Amino acid sequence: MGVVLKLKPQKLLNIQLPLFSSSVAAGFPSPAEDYIEGSLDLNEHLIKHPAATFFVKVSGDSMVGAGIFDGDLLVVDRALEAKNDSIVLAVVNGEFTVKRLRKIKNKITLLPENPKHRPIEITDGMDFTVWGVVAHVIHTLK
Amino acid sequence: MLFTPSNKKVLALVDCNSFYCSCERLFAPHLEKKPVVVLSNNDGCVVSRTDEAKALGIPMGIPYFKIRDFVKKHQVAVFSSNYALYGDISARIMKVLSQFTPEIEVYSIDEAFLDLTGFSNLQEYGLKIREMVKKLIGIPVSIGMAPTKVLAKVANRIAKKKNGHGGIFDLNDPQTQDSVLETIDVQDIWGIGYKSAEKLNRIKIKTAKDLRDANEHTIQKLLTVVGRRIVRELRGELCLPLELLRKDRKQIVCGRGFGKPVFELEEIKEALANYVTLAAERLRKQKSVCGTVQVILHTNPFKNTTQYFNQASITLLTGTSSTNTLIRAASMGLERIYQQGFEYKKVGVILINLCPANRNQMDLLSYRSISSSDSCMEAIDKINARMGRNALKFGACGTNDDWKMLAKLKSRCYTTKWNEILAV
Numbered sequence: 001m002g003v004v005l006k007l008k009p010q011k012l013l014n015i016q017l018p019l020f021s022s023s024v025a026a027g028f029p030s031p032a033e034d035y036i037e038g039s040l041d042l043n044e045h046l047i048k049h050p051a052a053t054f055f056v057k058v059s060g061d062s063m064v065g066a067g068i069f070d071g072d073l074l075v076v077d078r079a080l081e082a083k084n085d086s087i088v089l090a091v092v093n094g095e096f097t098v099k100r101l102r103k104i105k106n107k108i109t110l111l112p113e114n115p116k117h118r119p120i121e122i123t124d125g126m127d128f129t130v131w132g133v134v135a136h137v138i139h140t141l142k
Numbered sequence: 143m144l145f146t147p148s149n150k151k152v153l154a155l156v157d158c159n160s161f162y163c164s165c166e167r168l169f170a171p172h173l174e175k176k177p178v179v180v181l182s183n184n185d186g187c188v189v190s191r192t193d194e195a196k197a198l199g200i201p202m203g204i205p206y207f208k209i210r211d212f213v214k215k216h217q218v219a220v221f222s223s224n225y226a227l228y229g230d231i232s233a234r235i236m237k238v239l240s241q242f243t244p245e246i247e248v249y250s251i252d253e254a255f256l257d258l259t260g261f262s263n264l265q266e267y268g269l270k271i272r273e274m275v276k277k278l279i280g281i282p283v284s285i286g287m288a289p290t291k292v293l294a295k296v297a298n299r300i301a302k303k304k305n306g307h308g309g310i311f312d313l314n315d316p317q318t319q320d321s322v323l324e325t326i327d328v329q330d331i332w333g334i335g336y337k338s339a340e341k342l343n344r345i346k347i348k349t350a351k352d353l354r355d356a357n358e359h360t361i362q363k364l365l366t367v368v369g370r371r372i373v374r375e376l377r378g379e380l381c382l383p384l385e386l387l388r389k390d391r392k393q394i395v396c397g398r399g400f401g402k403p404v405f406e407l408e409e410i411k412e413a414l415a416n417y418v419t420l421a422a423e424r425l426r427k428q429k430s431v432c433g434t435v436q437v438i439l440h441t442n443p444f445k446n447t448t449q450y451f452n453q454a455s456i457t458l459l460t461g462t463s464s465t466n467t468l469i470r471a472a473s474m475g476l477e478r479i480y481q482q483g484f485e486y487k488k489v490g491v492i493l494i495n496l497c498p499a500n501r502n503q504m505d506l507l508s509y510r511s512i513s514s515s516d517s518c519m520e521a522i523d524k525i526n527a528r529m530g531r532n533a534l535k536f537g538a539c540g541t542n543d544d545w546k547m548l549a550k551l552k553s554r555c556y557t558t559k560w561n562e563i564l565a566v
Contacts, residue, residue: 049278050237051234051235051237051238051278051279052234052238052278052279054556054557054563054564055557055560055563055564056563056564056565056566057563057564057565057566058565058566059565059566078277078278078279078280079277079278089566091171093172094171094172094173094174095171095172096171096564096566097566098566127174129171131171131280
Protein backbone atom coordinates (compact mmCIF):
# COMPACT_ATOMS: atom_id res chain seq x y z
CA MET A 1 0.00 0.00 0.00
CA GLY A 2 1.53 3.32 -1.04
CA VAL A 3 0.31 5.54 1.73
CA VAL A 4 2.84 7.79 3.37
CA LEU A 5 1.92 9.57 6.55
CA LYS A 6 3.50 12.96 7.03
CA LEU A 7 3.56 13.88 10.64
CA LYS A 8 3.98 17.28 12.16
CA PRO A 9 7.44 18.07 13.50
CA GLN A 10 7.80 16.84 17.00
CA LYS A 11 6.68 19.08 19.76
CA LEU A 12 9.41 19.37 22.29
CA LEU A 13 7.21 20.54 25.09
CA ASN A 14 3.62 19.68 25.52
CA ILE A 15 2.24 22.99 26.69
CA GLN A 16 -1.51 23.22 26.88
CA LEU A 17 -2.86 26.55 25.67
CA PRO A 18 -6.26 27.80 26.76
CA LEU A 19 -8.80 28.02 23.97
CA PHE A 20 -10.50 31.41 23.80
CA SER A 21 -14.01 31.52 22.47
CA SER A 22 -13.74 34.86 20.71
CA SER A 23 -11.33 35.22 17.85
CA VAL A 24 -8.67 37.83 17.43
CA ALA A 25 -9.54 40.62 15.02
CA ALA A 26 -7.42 40.35 11.90
CA GLY A 27 -8.84 41.91 8.79
CA PHE A 28 -12.60 42.35 8.48
CA PRO A 29 -14.79 39.86 10.30
CA SER A 30 -17.33 38.02 8.22
CA PRO A 31 -20.73 39.73 8.52
CA ALA A 32 -22.32 36.28 8.73
CA GLU A 33 -20.25 35.19 11.70
CA ASP A 34 -23.01 35.76 14.22
CA TYR A 35 -25.50 33.80 12.16
CA ILE A 36 -23.69 30.54 11.57
CA GLU A 37 -25.81 27.73 12.98
CA GLY A 38 -23.89 24.60 12.10
CA SER A 39 -24.50 22.50 9.00
CA LEU A 40 -27.52 20.48 7.95
CA ASP A 41 -27.46 16.80 8.73
CA LEU A 42 -29.42 14.61 6.34
CA ASN A 43 -29.70 11.87 8.97
CA GLU A 44 -31.59 14.26 11.18
CA HIS A 45 -34.03 14.91 8.35
CA LEU A 46 -34.53 11.30 7.27
CA ILE A 47 -34.26 9.37 10.53
CA LYS A 48 -36.70 10.21 13.31
CA HIS A 49 -36.14 7.03 15.36
CA PRO A 50 -32.51 5.92 14.92
CA ALA A 51 -32.79 2.73 17.00
CA ALA A 52 -35.81 1.56 15.01
CA THR A 53 -34.66 2.57 11.52
CA PHE A 54 -33.24 0.15 8.96
CA PHE A 55 -32.09 0.61 5.37
CA VAL A 56 -33.39 -1.71 2.70
CA LYS A 57 -32.59 -1.98 -0.99
CA VAL A 58 -35.38 -2.39 -3.54
CA SER A 59 -35.32 -5.03 -6.20
CA GLY A 60 -38.17 -5.20 -8.70
CA ASP A 61 -40.64 -2.81 -10.25
CA SER A 62 -43.92 -3.45 -8.42
CA MET A 63 -43.96 0.01 -6.80
CA VAL A 64 -42.81 2.29 -9.64
CA GLY A 65 -46.13 4.17 -9.50
CA ALA A 66 -45.25 5.29 -5.97
CA GLY A 67 -41.82 6.48 -7.10
CA ILE A 68 -39.98 3.41 -5.83
CA PHE A 69 -37.64 1.99 -8.44
CA ASP A 70 -35.36 -1.00 -8.75
CA GLY A 71 -32.15 -0.32 -6.80
CA ASP A 72 -33.60 2.49 -4.66
CA LEU A 73 -32.80 2.75 -0.98
CA LEU A 74 -35.67 2.68 1.49
CA VAL A 75 -35.58 4.17 4.96
CA VAL A 76 -37.78 1.83 6.98
CA ASP A 77 -38.98 2.99 10.38
CA ARG A 78 -40.40 0.34 12.72
CA ALA A 79 -41.59 2.96 15.21
CA LEU A 80 -44.19 4.39 12.80
CA GLU A 81 -47.76 3.09 12.92
CA ALA A 82 -48.86 1.36 9.73
CA LYS A 83 -52.04 3.15 8.65
CA ASN A 84 -54.34 2.71 5.72
CA ASP A 85 -52.40 3.79 2.59
CA SER A 86 -48.98 3.60 4.29
CA ILE A 87 -46.27 2.03 2.19
CA VAL A 88 -44.97 -0.86 4.24
CA LEU A 89 -42.31 -3.51 4.28
CA ALA A 90 -44.49 -6.53 4.98
CA VAL A 91 -43.80 -10.19 5.54
CA VAL A 92 -46.26 -12.50 3.80
CA ASN A 93 -45.80 -16.20 4.44
CA GLY A 94 -42.19 -15.64 5.38
CA GLU A 95 -41.30 -13.48 2.36
CA PHE A 96 -40.52 -9.76 2.38
CA THR A 97 -42.48 -7.45 0.11
CA VAL A 98 -42.93 -3.68 -0.24
CA LYS A 99 -46.52 -2.65 -0.97
CA ARG A 100 -49.17 -0.09 -0.15
CA LEU A 101 -51.29 -1.19 2.82
CA ARG A 102 -55.02 -1.04 2.29
CA LYS A 103 -57.04 -1.56 5.48
CA ILE A 104 -60.79 -1.46 5.07
CA LYS A 105 -62.65 -2.67 8.14
CA ASN A 106 -61.03 -6.00 8.88
CA LYS A 107 -59.82 -6.66 5.38
CA ILE A 108 -56.18 -6.17 4.55
CA THR A 109 -54.89 -5.95 0.99
CA LEU A 110 -51.37 -5.20 -0.19
CA LEU A 111 -51.48 -3.08 -3.32
CA PRO A 112 -48.70 -2.85 -5.89
CA GLU A 113 -48.27 0.38 -7.82
CA ASN A 114 -47.75 -1.17 -11.20
CA PRO A 115 -50.53 -2.61 -13.38
CA LYS A 116 -48.25 -5.56 -14.22
CA HIS A 117 -48.56 -6.83 -10.63
CA ARG A 118 -51.57 -8.12 -8.74
CA PRO A 119 -52.82 -7.07 -5.31
CA ILE A 120 -52.23 -9.55 -2.49
CA GLU A 121 -55.28 -10.20 -0.39
CA ILE A 122 -54.50 -11.30 3.14
CA THR A 123 -56.70 -14.23 4.09
CA ASP A 124 -57.05 -16.24 7.29
CA GLY A 125 -54.55 -18.97 6.54
CA MET A 126 -51.74 -16.55 5.68
CA ASP A 127 -48.90 -15.43 7.93
CA PHE A 128 -48.81 -11.66 7.74
CA THR A 129 -46.91 -9.00 9.64
CA VAL A 130 -45.86 -5.44 8.96
CA TRP A 131 -42.06 -5.37 9.45
CA GLY A 132 -41.82 -1.60 9.22
CA VAL A 133 -43.19 1.48 7.54
CA VAL A 134 -41.32 2.96 4.57
CA ALA A 135 -40.63 6.53 5.63
CA HIS A 136 -38.49 7.69 2.67
CA VAL A 137 -37.20 6.57 -0.71
CA ILE A 138 -33.74 7.59 -1.77
CA HIS A 139 -33.49 7.52 -5.54
CA THR A 140 -30.20 8.26 -7.23
CA LEU A 141 -30.45 10.06 -10.57
CA LYS A 142 -28.12 8.57 -13.09
CA MET B 143 -46.61 -4.67 55.93
CA LEU B 144 -48.50 -2.09 53.99
CA PHE B 145 -45.59 -0.33 52.35
CA THR B 146 -42.47 -1.85 50.94
CA PRO B 147 -39.53 -0.52 52.93
CA SER B 148 -37.88 2.34 51.11
CA ASN B 149 -34.46 0.68 50.96
CA LYS B 150 -35.83 -2.21 48.88
CA LYS B 151 -34.91 -1.94 45.27
CA VAL B 152 -36.74 -3.30 42.28
CA LEU B 153 -34.35 -4.60 39.64
CA ALA B 154 -35.43 -6.00 36.30
CA LEU B 155 -33.24 -8.29 34.24
CA VAL B 156 -34.13 -7.97 30.57
CA ASP B 157 -32.74 -10.89 28.60
CA CYS B 158 -33.18 -11.45 24.86
CA ASN B 159 -34.60 -14.84 23.94
CA SER B 160 -32.17 -16.94 21.85
CA PHE B 161 -30.56 -13.64 20.95
CA TYR B 162 -28.27 -14.60 18.05
CA CYS B 163 -30.99 -16.75 16.47
CA SER B 164 -33.55 -13.98 16.91
CA CYS B 165 -31.23 -11.55 15.07
CA GLU B 166 -30.97 -14.00 12.18
CA ARG B 167 -34.73 -14.43 12.09
CA LEU B 168 -35.32 -10.70 11.96
CA PHE B 169 -33.84 -10.64 8.46
CA ALA B 170 -35.01 -14.12 7.46
CA PRO B 171 -38.65 -14.19 8.53
CA HIS B 172 -39.27 -17.53 6.81
CA LEU B 173 -37.39 -19.05 9.77
CA GLU B 174 -40.08 -17.95 12.25
CA LYS B 175 -41.25 -21.05 14.16
CA LYS B 176 -38.49 -23.13 12.53
CA PRO B 177 -35.46 -24.57 14.32
CA VAL B 178 -32.41 -22.27 14.09
CA VAL B 179 -28.93 -22.56 15.62
CA VAL B 180 -25.92 -20.22 15.57
CA LEU B 181 -22.36 -21.53 15.79
CA SER B 182 -19.39 -20.12 17.69
CA ASN B 183 -16.32 -18.62 15.99
CA ASN B 184 -14.83 -20.88 13.37
CA ASP B 185 -18.12 -22.78 13.14
CA GLY B 186 -17.10 -24.73 16.23
CA CYS B 187 -20.04 -25.32 18.58
CA VAL B 188 -23.70 -24.42 18.95
CA VAL B 189 -23.95 -21.21 20.98
CA SER B 190 -27.56 -20.17 20.41
CA ARG B 191 -30.71 -22.22 19.81
CA THR B 192 -34.36 -21.40 19.24
CA ASP B 193 -37.03 -23.26 21.24
CA GLU B 194 -37.69 -25.43 18.18
CA ALA B 195 -34.02 -26.46 18.06
CA LYS B 196 -34.06 -27.19 21.79
CA ALA B 197 -37.18 -29.32 21.28
CA LEU B 198 -35.26 -31.39 18.73
CA GLY B 199 -32.79 -32.17 21.50
CA ILE B 200 -29.80 -30.18 20.21
CA PRO B 201 -27.72 -29.44 23.34
CA MET B 202 -25.99 -26.14 24.02
CA GLY B 203 -22.29 -26.24 23.18
CA ILE B 204 -22.32 -29.37 21.05
CA PRO B 205 -19.61 -29.35 18.34
CA TYR B 206 -21.09 -28.72 14.92
CA PHE B 207 -19.43 -31.71 13.27
CA LYS B 208 -21.36 -33.99 15.62
CA ILE B 209 -24.76 -32.76 14.46
CA ARG B 210 -24.05 -32.01 10.80
CA ASP B 211 -26.17 -34.90 9.52
CA PHE B 212 -28.85 -34.42 12.13
CA VAL B 213 -29.46 -30.77 11.25
CA LYS B 214 -29.67 -31.61 7.57
CA LYS B 215 -32.24 -34.30 8.22
CA HIS B 216 -34.39 -32.07 10.42
CA GLN B 217 -33.95 -28.96 8.28
CA VAL B 218 -32.42 -26.89 11.04
CA ALA B 219 -31.17 -23.52 9.78
CA VAL B 220 -27.49 -23.13 10.76
CA PHE B 221 -25.58 -19.83 10.86
CA SER B 222 -21.99 -18.84 11.55
CA SER B 223 -21.87 -16.10 14.16
CA ASN B 224 -22.24 -12.60 12.74
CA TYR B 225 -21.03 -10.35 15.54
CA ALA B 226 -21.30 -7.16 13.49
CA LEU B 227 -25.04 -7.79 13.21
CA TYR B 228 -25.58 -8.91 16.82
CA GLY B 229 -23.58 -5.98 18.19
CA ASP B 230 -25.61 -3.47 16.21
CA ILE B 231 -28.96 -4.98 17.18
CA SER B 232 -27.82 -5.15 20.81
CA ALA B 233 -26.91 -1.45 20.83
CA ARG B 234 -30.36 -0.61 19.44
CA ILE B 235 -32.08 -2.66 22.16
CA MET B 236 -30.05 -0.98 24.91
CA LYS B 237 -31.03 2.40 23.47
CA VAL B 238 -34.71 1.48 23.69
CA LEU B 239 -34.32 0.10 27.23
CA SER B 240 -32.63 3.27 28.44
CA GLN B 241 -35.79 5.17 27.59
CA PHE B 242 -37.59 3.29 30.36
CA THR B 243 -35.23 4.18 33.20
CA PRO B 244 -32.07 6.24 33.54
CA GLU B 245 -30.49 3.51 35.66
CA ILE B 246 -29.39 0.70 33.39
CA GLU B 247 -26.45 -1.67 33.46
CA VAL B 248 -25.65 -3.32 30.16
CA TYR B 249 -24.53 -6.66 31.49
CA SER B 250 -23.78 -8.50 28.27
CA ILE B 251 -24.61 -8.39 24.56
CA ASP B 252 -28.14 -9.66 25.30
CA GLU B 253 -28.82 -8.78 28.95
CA ALA B 254 -29.37 -5.58 30.89
CA PHE B 255 -30.34 -4.81 34.48
CA LEU B 256 -32.82 -1.95 34.87
CA ASP B 257 -33.54 -0.21 38.16
CA LEU B 258 -37.33 0.12 38.35
CA THR B 259 -37.51 1.18 42.00
CA GLY B 260 -40.50 3.42 42.59
CA PHE B 261 -42.42 2.43 39.46
CA SER B 262 -45.98 1.33 40.13
CA ASN B 263 -47.70 -1.53 38.35
CA LEU B 264 -44.56 -3.44 37.47
CA GLN B 265 -46.31 -6.16 35.49
CA GLU B 266 -47.79 -3.61 33.14
CA TYR B 267 -44.55 -1.65 32.83
CA GLY B 268 -42.70 -4.86 32.07
CA LEU B 269 -45.18 -5.75 29.37
CA LYS B 270 -44.70 -2.31 27.85
CA ILE B 271 -40.92 -2.74 27.79
CA ARG B 272 -41.31 -6.13 26.17
CA GLU B 273 -43.76 -4.84 23.55
CA MET B 274 -41.60 -1.85 22.69
CA VAL B 275 -38.45 -3.90 22.11
CA LYS B 276 -40.44 -6.35 19.99
CA LYS B 277 -42.05 -3.61 17.93
CA LEU B 278 -39.10 -1.24 17.49
CA ILE B 279 -36.30 -3.77 17.06
CA GLY B 280 -38.13 -7.04 16.45
CA ILE B 281 -36.41 -9.09 19.15
CA PRO B 282 -38.36 -10.99 21.85
CA VAL B 283 -37.18 -10.50 25.44
CA SER B 284 -38.02 -11.97 28.84
CA ILE B 285 -38.05 -9.90 32.01
CA GLY B 286 -37.48 -11.03 35.58
CA MET B 287 -38.08 -8.59 38.43
CA ALA B 288 -36.79 -8.87 42.00
CA PRO B 289 -35.07 -6.91 44.76
CA THR B 290 -31.57 -8.20 43.91
CA LYS B 291 -29.60 -9.26 40.86
CA VAL B 292 -29.36 -12.91 41.87
CA LEU B 293 -33.12 -13.08 42.43
CA ALA B 294 -33.78 -11.19 39.19
CA LYS B 295 -31.78 -13.89 37.39
CA VAL B 296 -33.99 -16.53 38.98
CA ALA B 297 -37.11 -14.57 38.02
CA ASN B 298 -35.89 -14.29 34.45
CA ARG B 299 -35.40 -18.03 34.27
CA ILE B 300 -39.03 -18.51 35.19
CA ALA B 301 -40.19 -15.82 32.78
CA LYS B 302 -38.40 -17.72 29.98
CA LYS B 303 -40.10 -21.02 30.73
CA LYS B 304 -43.12 -20.72 28.55
CA ASN B 305 -45.92 -21.77 30.91
CA GLY B 306 -48.11 -18.76 30.71
CA HIS B 307 -46.04 -16.06 32.39
CA GLY B 308 -46.11 -13.94 29.26
CA GLY B 309 -42.36 -13.46 29.31
CA ILE B 310 -42.48 -11.52 32.59
CA PHE B 311 -42.07 -12.74 36.14
CA ASP B 312 -42.24 -10.66 39.29
CA LEU B 313 -40.32 -12.15 42.22
CA ASN B 314 -40.59 -9.22 44.61
CA ASP B 315 -43.06 -10.87 46.95
CA PRO B 316 -41.35 -12.89 49.76
CA GLN B 317 -43.96 -15.65 49.64
CA THR B 318 -43.45 -16.13 45.92
CA GLN B 319 -39.71 -16.24 46.61
CA ASP B 320 -40.27 -19.07 49.09
CA SER B 321 -42.16 -21.25 46.67
CA VAL B 322 -39.95 -20.46 43.68
CA LEU B 323 -36.54 -20.90 45.33
CA GLU B 324 -37.58 -24.40 46.39
CA THR B 325 -37.76 -25.42 42.73
CA ILE B 326 -34.35 -24.05 41.70
CA ASP B 327 -31.27 -26.27 41.91
CA VAL B 328 -28.18 -24.60 43.37
CA GLN B 329 -26.16 -25.11 40.18
CA ASP B 330 -28.73 -23.01 38.32
CA ILE B 331 -28.11 -20.00 40.54
CA TRP B 332 -26.17 -17.14 38.99
CA GLY B 333 -22.58 -17.30 40.24
CA ILE B 334 -22.67 -20.91 41.44
CA GLY B 335 -20.47 -22.98 39.17
CA TYR B 336 -20.31 -26.71 38.80
CA LYS B 337 -17.63 -27.14 41.47
CA SER B 338 -19.36 -24.91 44.03
CA ALA B 339 -22.62 -26.79 43.46
CA GLU B 340 -20.83 -30.06 44.24
CA LYS B 341 -19.45 -28.65 47.48
CA LEU B 342 -22.90 -27.44 48.48
CA ASN B 343 -24.55 -30.74 47.62
CA ARG B 344 -22.09 -32.49 49.88
CA ILE B 345 -23.43 -30.57 52.88
CA LYS B 346 -27.02 -31.24 51.81
CA ILE B 347 -27.69 -27.88 50.22
CA LYS B 348 -29.63 -28.77 47.10
CA THR B 349 -32.00 -25.93 46.26
CA ALA B 350 -31.80 -22.16 46.15
CA LYS B 351 -34.03 -22.12 49.23
CA ASP B 352 -31.57 -24.35 51.12
CA LEU B 353 -28.77 -21.98 50.23
CA ARG B 354 -30.76 -18.91 51.21
CA ASP B 355 -31.50 -20.36 54.64
CA ALA B 356 -27.98 -21.70 55.21
CA ASN B 357 -25.57 -20.23 57.74
CA GLU B 358 -23.68 -17.34 56.11
CA HIS B 359 -20.41 -18.20 57.82
CA THR B 360 -20.54 -21.84 56.74
CA ILE B 361 -21.06 -20.70 53.17
CA GLN B 362 -18.27 -18.14 53.36
CA LYS B 363 -15.88 -20.85 54.54
CA LEU B 364 -16.94 -23.05 51.65
CA LEU B 365 -17.28 -20.52 48.82
CA THR B 366 -15.48 -17.39 50.10
CA VAL B 367 -17.14 -14.02 50.36
CA VAL B 368 -18.54 -14.46 46.85
CA GLY B 369 -20.78 -17.28 48.11
CA ARG B 370 -21.83 -15.23 51.11
CA ARG B 371 -22.93 -12.41 48.84
CA ILE B 372 -25.07 -14.84 46.87
CA VAL B 373 -26.76 -16.02 50.10
CA ARG B 374 -27.55 -12.42 51.01
CA GLU B 375 -28.83 -11.63 47.55
CA LEU B 376 -31.12 -14.68 47.75
CA ARG B 377 -32.48 -13.21 50.99
CA GLY B 378 -33.32 -10.02 49.15
CA GLU B 379 -30.42 -7.96 50.49
CA LEU B 380 -28.75 -6.04 47.69
CA CYS B 381 -25.01 -6.80 47.61
CA LEU B 382 -24.37 -6.35 43.90
CA PRO B 383 -25.60 -2.89 42.95
CA LEU B 384 -25.98 -1.82 39.33
CA GLU B 385 -22.78 -0.80 37.63
CA LEU B 386 -24.02 2.14 35.67
CA LEU B 387 -20.72 3.04 34.09
CA ARG B 388 -18.88 0.51 32.07
CA LYS B 389 -15.63 -0.11 33.84
CA ASP B 390 -12.52 -0.09 31.75
CA ARG B 391 -11.33 -3.54 30.99
CA LYS B 392 -8.54 -4.91 33.10
CA GLN B 393 -7.23 -6.95 30.22
CA ILE B 394 -7.86 -7.12 26.50
CA VAL B 395 -7.91 -10.48 24.82
CA CYS B 396 -7.85 -11.03 21.09
CA GLY B 397 -7.25 -14.28 19.32
CA ARG B 398 -9.10 -16.83 17.28
CA GLY B 399 -8.55 -20.25 15.90
CA PHE B 400 -7.19 -20.59 12.38
CA GLY B 401 -9.59 -21.70 9.65
CA LYS B 402 -7.14 -24.48 8.78
CA PRO B 403 -4.03 -25.86 10.45
CA VAL B 404 -1.06 -23.50 10.19
CA PHE B 405 2.58 -24.58 10.42
CA GLU B 406 4.79 -21.64 9.45
CA LEU B 407 6.06 -18.96 11.81
CA GLU B 408 5.57 -16.20 9.25
CA GLU B 409 1.93 -17.01 8.77
CA ILE B 410 1.26 -17.15 12.51
CA LYS B 411 3.10 -13.86 12.92
CA GLU B 412 0.80 -12.19 10.43
CA ALA B 413 -2.31 -13.47 12.18
CA LEU B 414 -0.91 -12.34 15.51
CA ALA B 415 -0.12 -8.87 14.15
CA ASN B 416 -3.75 -8.55 13.05
CA TYR B 417 -5.01 -9.51 16.51
CA VAL B 418 -2.59 -7.11 18.17
CA THR B 419 -3.87 -4.36 15.86
CA LEU B 420 -7.45 -5.04 16.98
CA ALA B 421 -6.49 -5.24 20.65
CA ALA B 422 -4.47 -2.01 20.43
CA GLU B 423 -7.46 -0.24 18.87
CA ARG B 424 -9.61 -1.30 21.82
CA LEU B 425 -6.87 -0.22 24.20
CA ARG B 426 -6.75 3.27 22.72
CA LYS B 427 -10.54 3.49 22.70
CA GLN B 428 -10.62 3.14 26.47
CA LYS B 429 -7.63 5.53 26.72
CA SER B 430 -5.37 3.04 28.44
CA VAL B 431 -1.83 1.87 27.92
CA CYS B 432 -0.52 -1.63 28.35
CA GLY B 433 2.58 -2.69 30.25
CA THR B 434 2.72 -6.39 29.44
CA VAL B 435 1.98 -8.34 26.27
CA GLN B 436 1.15 -12.00 26.60
CA VAL B 437 1.13 -14.36 23.63
CA ILE B 438 -0.51 -17.78 23.58
CA LEU B 439 0.01 -20.40 20.91
CA HIS B 440 -1.39 -23.90 20.73
CA THR B 441 -2.37 -26.88 18.62
CA ASN B 442 -5.88 -28.32 18.33
CA PRO B 443 -6.66 -30.26 21.53
CA PHE B 444 -9.56 -32.04 19.82
CA LYS B 445 -7.35 -33.50 17.13
CA ASN B 446 -5.28 -36.59 17.41
CA THR B 447 -1.93 -34.91 16.68
CA THR B 448 1.11 -34.07 18.79
CA GLN B 449 0.01 -31.36 21.15
CA TYR B 450 1.81 -28.16 22.01
CA PHE B 451 0.69 -25.33 24.23
CA ASN B 452 2.81 -22.42 25.33
CA GLN B 453 2.66 -18.80 26.33
CA ALA B 454 5.14 -15.96 26.65
CA SER B 455 4.93 -12.63 28.44
CA ILE B 456 6.87 -9.57 27.38
CA THR B 457 7.01 -6.66 29.79
CA LEU B 458 7.56 -3.27 28.26
CA LEU B 459 9.83 -0.56 29.58
CA THR B 460 6.93 1.87 29.69
CA GLY B 461 3.24 1.50 29.03
CA THR B 462 2.16 2.00 25.44
CA SER B 463 -0.90 1.83 23.23
CA SER B 464 1.04 2.12 20.01
CA THR B 465 0.32 -0.70 17.60
CA ASN B 466 3.84 -1.00 16.21
CA THR B 467 5.47 -1.34 19.64
CA LEU B 468 2.89 -3.91 20.67
CA ILE B 469 3.31 -5.89 17.44
CA ARG B 470 7.07 -5.91 17.97
CA ALA B 471 6.65 -7.17 21.54
CA ALA B 472 4.13 -9.81 20.53
CA SER B 473 6.36 -11.07 17.70
CA MET B 474 9.23 -11.33 20.12
CA GLY B 475 7.06 -13.40 22.43
CA LEU B 476 5.89 -15.60 19.59
CA GLU B 477 9.43 -16.28 18.38
CA ARG B 478 10.31 -17.34 21.88
CA ILE B 479 7.62 -20.04 22.01
CA TYR B 480 7.21 -21.09 18.38
CA GLN B 481 8.51 -24.53 17.54
CA GLN B 482 8.64 -25.98 14.10
CA GLY B 483 6.70 -29.08 13.15
CA PHE B 484 3.44 -28.65 15.02
CA GLU B 485 0.04 -28.22 13.47
CA TYR B 486 -1.07 -24.96 15.09
CA LYS B 487 -4.72 -24.11 15.69
CA LYS B 488 -4.72 -20.84 17.52
CA VAL B 489 -2.67 -17.80 18.36
CA GLY B 490 -3.81 -14.95 20.53
CA VAL B 491 -2.66 -11.91 22.40
CA ILE B 492 -3.61 -10.72 25.88
CA LEU B 493 -2.79 -7.16 26.86
CA ILE B 494 -2.42 -6.97 30.63
CA ASN B 495 -1.02 -4.58 33.21
CA LEU B 496 -3.25 -1.82 31.83
CA CYS B 497 -3.44 1.66 33.24
CA PRO B 498 -5.05 4.92 32.16
CA ALA B 499 -2.89 6.68 29.57
CA ASN B 500 -2.74 9.88 31.63
CA ARG B 501 -1.26 7.98 34.56
CA ASN B 502 1.37 6.19 32.56
CA GLN B 503 4.82 5.93 34.10
CA MET B 504 7.12 7.56 31.57
CA ASP B 505 10.57 6.35 30.74
CA LEU B 506 13.10 9.09 31.33
CA LEU B 507 14.76 8.61 27.97
CA SER B 508 11.95 7.87 25.55
CA TYR B 509 9.54 10.78 25.90
CA ARG B 510 9.95 12.00 22.35
CA SER B 511 9.32 8.76 20.62
CA ILE B 512 6.14 8.21 22.61
CA SER B 513 4.57 11.51 21.67
CA SER B 514 5.30 11.05 17.97
CA SER B 515 3.95 7.54 18.06
CA ASP B 516 0.79 8.80 19.78
CA SER B 517 0.04 11.26 17.01
CA CYS B 518 0.76 8.59 14.41
CA MET B 519 -1.75 6.22 16.06
CA GLU B 520 -4.29 9.00 16.29
CA ALA B 521 -3.90 9.65 12.56
CA ILE B 522 -4.25 5.96 11.71
CA ASP B 523 -7.35 5.57 13.91
CA LYS B 524 -8.94 8.59 12.24
CA ILE B 525 -8.24 7.31 8.74
CA ASN B 526 -9.57 3.84 9.58
CA ALA B 527 -12.67 5.30 11.20
CA ARG B 528 -13.37 7.16 7.98
CA MET B 529 -12.33 4.67 5.35
CA GLY B 530 -13.08 1.38 7.00
CA ARG B 531 -11.19 -0.90 9.31
CA ASN B 532 -7.79 -1.91 7.97
CA ALA B 533 -7.76 0.83 5.31
CA LEU B 534 -4.36 1.52 6.78
CA LYS B 535 -2.47 -1.23 8.53
CA PHE B 536 1.01 -2.27 9.47
CA GLY B 537 3.08 -4.28 7.04
CA ALA B 538 3.46 -6.99 9.67
CA CYS B 539 -0.22 -7.83 9.22
CA GLY B 540 0.45 -9.01 5.69
CA THR B 541 -2.03 -9.39 2.86
CA ASN B 542 -2.49 -13.11 3.13
CA ASP B 543 -5.74 -14.22 4.71
CA ASP B 544 -5.13 -17.97 4.79
CA TRP B 545 -5.25 -18.02 8.58
CA LYS B 546 -8.65 -16.34 8.74
CA MET B 547 -11.35 -18.19 10.56
CA LEU B 548 -14.13 -20.20 9.08
CA ALA B 549 -17.52 -18.56 8.78
CA LYS B 550 -19.05 -20.44 5.92
CA LEU B 551 -22.63 -19.94 6.98
CA LYS B 552 -22.53 -16.28 7.91
CA SER B 553 -25.50 -14.08 7.14
CA ARG B 554 -25.01 -10.59 5.77
CA CYS B 555 -24.10 -7.54 7.82
CA TYR B 556 -27.59 -6.16 7.23
CA THR B 557 -27.15 -3.11 9.42
CA THR B 558 -23.47 -2.22 9.19
CA LYS B 559 -22.37 -2.58 5.54
CA TRP B 560 -23.99 -0.73 2.66
CA ASN B 561 -23.35 -3.50 0.17
CA GLU B 562 -24.89 -6.11 2.46
CA ILE B 563 -28.19 -4.47 3.43
CA LEU B 564 -31.46 -6.35 3.07
CA ALA B 565 -32.79 -6.47 -0.49
CA VAL B 566 -36.51 -6.90 -1.05
